[in-house]
Amino acid sequence: MQDIPLTVTRLLVHGALAHGTSRITTWAGTAGGAEPDRRTFLEAGVRAIQLAGALHDEFGVEPGDPVATLMANTADHLEAYLAVPSMGAVLHTLDPWLPADQLVAAARLGGARVLLTDPAGLAPLASVLPRLTHLRHVIVAGGSESAAVVPGTAYSAEVHDYELLIDDRRKRYDWPEIDERDAAVLCHTTSAHAAPRGVAYSHRALYLHALQAQTPQAYGIGVGDLVLPVVPMSRMLAWGLPYAAFAGGASLLLPGIYDQPAPLAEMSERERPTLAVADPATWDGLLEELATRPRDLSCLHEAVVVGGPGEDPGGPLLAQELGWRHGISTAAAWGAPETLSPACVARTEGGGADEAGRYRFPASVEYGVLGPDLAPLPWDGESQGELLLRGPWITASYVEETGQPAPLHEGWLRTGETATISPDGRVAMKPPKEPSPEGR
Amino acid sequence: MQDIPLTVTRLLVHGALAHGTSRITTWAGTAGGAEPDRRTFLEAGVRAIQLAGALHDEFGVEPGDPVATLMANTADHLEAYLAVPSMGAVLHTLDPWLPADQLVAAARLGGARVLLTDPAGLAPLASVLPRLTHLRHVIVAGGSESAAVVPGTAYSAEVHDYELLIDDRRKRYDWPEIDERDAAVLCHTTSAHAAPRGVAYSHRALYLHALQAQTPQAYGIGVGDLVLPVVPMSRMLAWGLPYAAFAGGASLLLPGIYDQPAPLAEMSERERPTLAVADPATWDGLLEELATRPRDLSCLHEAVVVGGPGEDPGGPLLAQELGWRHGISTAAAWGAPETLSPACVARTEGGGADEAGRYRFPASVEYGVLGPDLAPLPWDGESQGELLLRGPWITASYVEETGQPAPLHEGWLRTGETATISPDGRVAMKPPKEPSPEGR
Numbered sequence: 087m088q089d090i091p092l093t094v095t096r097l098l099v100h101g102a103l104a105h106g107t108s109r110i111t112t113w114a115g116t117a118g119g120a121e122p123d124r125r126t127f128l129e130a131g132v133r134a135i136q137l138a139g140a141l142h143d144e145f146g147v148e149p150g151d152p153v154a155t156l157m158a159n160t161a162d163h164l165e166a167y168l169a170v171p172s173m174g175a176v177l178h179t180l181d182p183w184l185p186a187d188q189l190v191a192a193a194r195l196g197g198a199r200v201l202l203t204d205p206a207g208l209a210p211l212a213s214v215l216p217r218l219t220h221l222r223h224v225i226v227a228g229g230s231e232s233a234a235v236v237p238g239t240a241y242s243a244e245v246h247d248y249e250l251l252i253d254d255r256r257k258r259y260d261w262p263e264i265d266e267r268d269a270a271v272l273c274h275t276t277s278a279h280a281a282p283r284g285v286a287y288s289h290r291a292l293y294l295h296a297l298q299a300q301t302p303q304a305y306g307i308g309v310g311d312l313v314l315p316v317v318p319m320s321r322m323l324a325w326g327l328p329y330a331a332f333a334g335g336a337s338l339l340l341p342g343i344y345d346q347p348a349p350l351a352e353m354s355e356r357e358r359p360t361l362a363v364a365d366p367a368t369w370d371g372l373l374e375e376l377a378t379r380p381r382d383l384s385c386l387h388e389a390v391v392v393g394g395p396g397e398d399p400g401g402p403l404l405a406q407e408l409g410w411r412h413g414i415s416t417a418a419a420w421g422a423p424e425t426l427s428p429a430c431v432a433r434t435e436g437g438g439a440d441e442a443g444r445y446r447f448p449a450s451v452e453y454g455v456l457g458p459d460l461a462p463l464p465w466d467g468e469s470q471g472e473l474l475l476r477g478p479w480i481t482a483s484y485v486e487e488t489g490q491p492a493p494l495h496e497g498w499l500r501t502g503e504t505a506t507i508s509p510d511g512r513v514a515m516k517p518p519k520e521p522s523p524e525g526r
Numbered sequence: 527m528q529d530i531p532l533t534v535t536r537l538l539v540h541g542a543l544a545h546g547t548s549r550i551t552t553w554a555g556t557a558g559g560a561e562p563d564r565r566t567f568l569e570a571g572v573r574a575i576q577l578a579g580a581l582h583d584e585f586g587v588e589p590g591d592p593v594a595t596l597m598a599n600t601a602d603h604l605e606a607y608l609a610v611p612s613m614g615a616v617l618h619t620l621d622p623w624l625p626a627d628q629l630v631a632a633a634r635l636g637g638a639r640v641l642l643t644d645p646a647g648l649a650p651l652a653s654v655l656p657r658l659t660h661l662r663h664v665i666v667a668g669g670s671e672s673a674a675v676v677p678g679t680a681y682s683a684e685v686h687d688y689e690l691l692i693d694d695r696r697k698r699y700d701w702p703e704i705d706e707r708d709a710a711v712l713c714h715t716t717s718a719h720a721a722p723r724g725v726a727y728s729h730r731a732l733y734l735h736a737l738q739a740q741t742p743q744a745y746g747i748g749v750g751d752l753v754l755p756v757v758p759m760s761r762m763l764a765w766g767l768p769y770a771a772f773a774g775g776a777s778l779l780l781p782g783i784y785d786q787p788a789p790l791a792e793m794s795e796r797e798r799p800t801l802a803v804a805d806p807a808t809w810d811g812l813l814e815e816l817a818t819r820p821r822d823l824s825c826l827h828e829a830v831v832v833g834g835p836g837e838d839p840g841g842p843l844l845a846q847e848l849g850w851r852h853g854i855s856t857a858a859a860w861g862a863p864e865t866l867s868p869a870c871v872a873r874t875e876g877g878g879a880d881e882a883g884r885y886r887f888p889a890s891v892e893y894g895v896l897g898p899d900l901a902p903l904p905w906d907g908e909s910q911g912e913l914l915l916r917g918p919w920i921t922a923s924y925v926e927e928t929g930q931p932a933p934l935h936e937g938w939l940r941t942g943e944t945a946t947i948s949p950d951g952r953v954a955m956k957p958p959k960e961p962s963p964e965g966r
Contacts, residue, residue: 087707087726087727087728087730087731087918087919087920087921087922088916088917088918088920088921088922088937088939089707089918089922090890090892090916090917090918092734092918096889096890096892097889099892100888100889100892101889103905103951104886104887104889104893104951105951106949106950106951107949107950107951267527267529286527287527288527290527291527293889294532294734294737296889297734297737297738297741297889297890298737300741300742300743301737301740301741301748301774302740302742302746302747302748302749302751302774303740303748303749303774303775306742306746306748307742308741308742308743308746309742309743309875309886310875310876311742333889334741334742334743334889335743335886435749435750436750446544446749446775447544448540449536449537449540449541449544449733449736449737449773449774450530450536450737452530452536452539452540453544465543476528476530477528477530478527478528478529478530478532479527480527480528481527481528482527482528482529497528499528509546509547510546510547511543511544511545511546511547
């Protein structure tokens with residue numbers, strides 16, 4: 087067989103050329119007759135090449151260097167997703183909705199000299215910019231670079247306008263040869279009580295996950311779909327949708343800063359996505375919005391509800407409401423920063439309501455449950471233990487700077503999630519047992 | 527990220543455990559009230575482990591050794607698909623429908639000391655057995671081992687019954703560590719005019735293809751599907767269906783020796799497959815059968831028609847007949863022994879009949895067309911040239927014994943297929959130009 091590495095570069099080139107006519111629509115609200123920003127995969131791909139050229143030529147970004155984003159879900163953000171890893175650099179996605187102290191800690195963890203931001207990131211950035219002494223260049227997308235200049239604060243970063251930066255830039259880039267095990271993206275855990283812990287995803291991991299995410303086990307998407315990631319691209323890679331959609335030719339509807347129930351309902355009715363991925367609170371809010379102001383969302387084949395360890399993925403009530411009232415099937419996706427997400431997906435398989443919250447894993451994720459003595463438990467649907475995972479897109483360690491070992495047991499990731507496994511291989515996540523008041 | 531190799535072993539273990547309740551149904555005809563053979567993925571997985579144990583313990587099969595099959599599409603054959611590569615050995619699929627001389631040449635190319643066969647392979651095997659002097663052990667599945675003993679021929683191979691061989695065998699196997707770039711399966715080209723050329727598929731290639739084959743770009747299959755590979759498992763790995771289905775939990779309907787139109791219609795009406803893959807002649811035959819004796823095939827979401835370089839994949843007439851008369855959507859799949867197949871798939875995308883035969887490739891296959899001077903041609907839908915392919919499941923060379931270089935140009939496979947590429951990235955395969963009688 088030919089020895090071709092599995093890289094984000096390949097996803098970029100493939101999406102831009104083989105699916106050049108697929109579309110990225112970024113919502114811009116409806117005030118003043120605003121129209122969404124629309125560009126094709128080919129246009130986004132060419133702009134990603136131009137961005138790579140600018141990062142290299144203007145700022146000296148080289149393979150291995152971190153480049154940060156602090157952005158909403160937009161086509162510009164997707165271009166950074168594609169450009170930065172393809173040039174061998176490491177994309178570090180920072181979350182504009184983090185508290186200032188956590189944002190500073192996360193930004194320092196990555197240490198990027200160059201950061202891309204947009205209207206969603208400007209205010210949070212302004213509040214922490216003086217503390218980001220490692221930052222040299224801020225690139226502002228969305229045409230509002232002047233807002234980044236906050237009077238009276240002292241910082242050393244230069245501010246650049248994204249459009250001016252890539253305008254007239256060369257449309258070819260001599261992509262470096264990349265080892266598929268090299269880091270492509272850096273994400274981090276967040277906590278109010280602990281320092282952020284960084285997780286580096288390799289090109290190989292992202293490529294394999296982008297394939298898996300297209301299968302019916304995960305999202306089941308391809309050409310002809312329009313997918314709406316409401317989950318932010320600034321956290322856990324928007325649950326894998328951007329890379330999977332770009333690789334598979336599924337068009338993208340990106341909400342920009344309009345991720346509240348009313349504009350989500352509005353953009354869904356107008357643009358007609360076939361699949362949307364959001365957290366339970368967003369789906370609840372959307373249901374309330376629809377109760378107040380009904381809209382036709384029959385376009386949605388599936389509503390994916392996301393959740394992580396210890397979280398409630400909405401449960402059967404949310405699924406019933408979406409299904410009975412609006413005719414929308416639901417799936418629950420489970421993930422964590424320590425694994426590319428979703429790691430597993432639950433949907434009913436014709437067995438009725440009992441099946442809610444029973445997850446299936448793909449071939450790339452081995453799983454098991456361990457008892458308190460760390461012995462493997464049987465797959466009997468009853469034995470409850472900690473869920474352990476192993477596979478090519480699951481972390482082996484946190485990035486070194488954080489000095490914390492990943493929670494591993496003999497090479498397997500300990501998720502901290504309590505689960506049972508049925509004889510049919512499906513996994514039920516259990517809420518942590520309440521300690522009995524009687525101590526029993 | 528954890529460094530986990532991409533292997534057939536993982537597909538075996540995952541399918542058997544995570545999809546243990548998915549089913550393999552092997553048709554056995556209807557004569558005398560015969561019932562199909564039914565087993566679960568878990569049962570097949572355990573039997574594959576037992577087969578690996580028998581191959582190792584009884585016949586000394588070690589990693590790297592070839593093991594041949596000469597079998598129809600059956601659950602037993604699938605067990606060999608899983609067992610042989612998982613133990614590090616190399617599965618060599620031989621085609622019972624080859625002319626004797628080609629069968630001998632192919633068998634010698636692989637050089638397997640051990641061969642599994644079944645009622646479909648017994649007669650062809652008997653006719654060539656005296657010439658297969660390298661063969662030491664013949665394992666006969668399907669309970670008819672005595673038929674292999676052909677009176678009056680001289681050969682040295684011992685004959686074993688598959689069921690007796692694995693009966694009571696241990697249900698654990700200490701799988702070896704496998705380099706994902708090692709060979710897992712050996713296939714070969716066939717021709718009446720040339721020696722067979724062997725193509726070795728690596729574990730990595732098979733794993734990546736098994737993922738891709740599950741996506742909507744290819745078959746779009748998963749739990750809840752029942753897939754019917756009419757294309758033989760003895761050629762080109764039945765177009766990737768067995769590994770993809772086992773990895774994704776899609777149940778399998780295997781026709782055994784009953785791959786003629788009447789039993790195919792019969793098993794489809796009774797077992798209700800959701801997807802079937804066959805060559806144009808089989809689909810034509812099935813349509814004739816249905817015209818004579820109508821049956822309800824509304825279960826089929828998609829009929830996949832396969833074809834290779836220079837072949838006609840049935841064209842719009844077959845698609846119209848299946849669609850208009852029976853309400854079955856069609857897809858055309860293109861492949862060749864030099865690439866895991868399908869390499870690309872064509873289906874309409876809402877653009878009408880013009881779209882027939884316009885193929886989409888996945889991210890793992892780079893493609894382009896070259897002119898006669900080997901210069902790349904533009905993607906304008908008009909420039910016609912030779913289709914070249916590159917990717918992790920495309921061959922870099924034929925196996926050494928055949929002494930023939932693969933048709934490569936700067937690392938890309940030359941397919942010999944004439945094609946154009948549209949601006950939207952889709953590829954149209956063209957029949958070879960007829961030489962003009964006037965020489966123009």
